Amino acid sequence: MSPLEGVFMIISPIFNRESNIPIYMQLYEFIKSEITSGVLKPDAKLPSIREASTTLNLSKTTVENAYSQLVAEGYIENSPKRGYFVCDLSEYNFEINRESHKSMLNHQLDNDYINDGVDKESFDISEWKRLYNKVISDKETKIYNSCSIQGEQFLREEISDFVNAMRGGHTSPEQVIVGAGVQYLLGILIGVIKERHNTIAFEKPGFNKAEYIFEDYMFNINHIEISDSGFDISMLRKSESKLIYISPSHQYPLGTIMPVNKRMELLEWAYKNSGLIIEDDYDSMIRYGGMPIPCLQGMDKNDCVIYLGSFSKMLLPSLRISFMVIPKKLLTKYNDIKNRHTQSTSKIDQIVLAHFMKDGYMQKHLRKVKRIYRKKNSNLSNSLKSNYKDKIEIINSDSGLHIVCQATTPKSVEKIKEDAKVNDILLNIINLNNSKLLFSLNYSGINMDEINTFTEKLGTVLFIS
DSSP, X not given: OOOOTTOOOOOOOOOOTTSSSOHHHHHHHHHHHHHHTTSSOTTOBOOOHHHHHHHHTOOHHHHHHHXXXXXXXXXXXXXXXXXXXXXXXXXXXXXOOHHHHHHHHHHTOOOOOTTOSOOTTXXXXXXXXXXXXXXXXXXXXXXXXXXXXXXXXXXXXXXXXXXXXXXXXXXXXXXXXXXXXXXXXXXXXXXXXXXTOOEEEEEESOOHHHXXXXXXXXXXXXXXXXXXXXXXXXXHHXXXXXXXXXXXXXXXXXXXXXXXXXXXXXXXXXXXXXXEEEEEOTTTTOBSSSSOOOOGGGGOXXXXXXXXXESTTTTOGGGOOEEEEOOGGGHHHHHHHGGGSOOOSOHHHHHHHHHHHHTTHHHHHHHHHHHHHHHHHHHHHHXXXXXXXXXXXXXXXXXXXXXXXXXXXXXXXHHHHHHHHHTTOOEEEEEEETXXXXXXXXXXXXXXXXXXXXXXXXXXXXXXX
């Protein structure tokens, strides 16, 4: 390096003394910009701290703080007894195409789907606020302490009682793991089981976002086709899988229910093959034609079922609290590795939810949402039949928060997907065969008084080129 001895670069930034940004940071940003833009050349000498202080009418401490930050980040270097010099960064490109960056950000914005989310009248915010204020005011909450890695004990107790009472499960609080979303929990599960499993079976069609997690962890994926008679256990027996992901109480996305004889066959398969069943029980509490179907976990006598549940559809998607109940035989391994993870949900929200469940608000809430969604389901079905009786057939609509339909359409799948996105409609296309489009349609977020308008928009997406 050959510094330009005796050359003092005159720097003349304009400081905004009313800004919340400290003056030393304003000076730092100015010099950094001069360097990255090429105004200050490599090896150029900066004014000494004393000279910059005098020239800019700043304290020596202010200048020294700015220079120290620039040295720490590698923009300038301090040569003892000689001064501060600009580092040679010429091989790096600091230019930023801001228009391109802005365009990319705009392109990546998420759609605000008309039919996604939950009904805005379904959740009593006032009760949640009251419980929230109670929790943050209660010294026993210990909000200044970190979260439990596994989930707050209070909430795990309530979840265990809820699964046992409402879903017919056989669980204990130590089996419950709380986390922000099913995908996060599956990542934890994979850490527990990966030594014995590297292949998993999925229903097809099935829940793709769960499948993606196993793909990311390099699992081999076997698909078991869902036929008119449902899940084919004989295909599972022929596969190499000792692990299966399934939603028996409300198959996603077709909405079918696995009958008890197949449930028993599946449990027997797991027992005889030392296998594991991952049961996704995502929205089976919402059922209009009779009582909710008991979960598979409650029928398991051999500790083979991993149970997944979520409060996203039951309460609020923005709450982001899900849970996993693991077999007792996996607890030792889980406890060995659980400290590798951090808790991904708010401690305060967990305890508020626990109070919400313990104080009886959950039961009241479930009765309310069933009334709302039963009416919404009926109105949407009637609107589709009235407007498109020759074009749309409703295949399944007796439970959950989506209906399964078949439409006769001349449009391609790609065009339908494009038009659905433009119209902010969340549409899950299952398949298209000889102009027969099978799709599932979420309806939970549609306003009750806008169902006919939504149906008209859907018709545009499905039928108008």
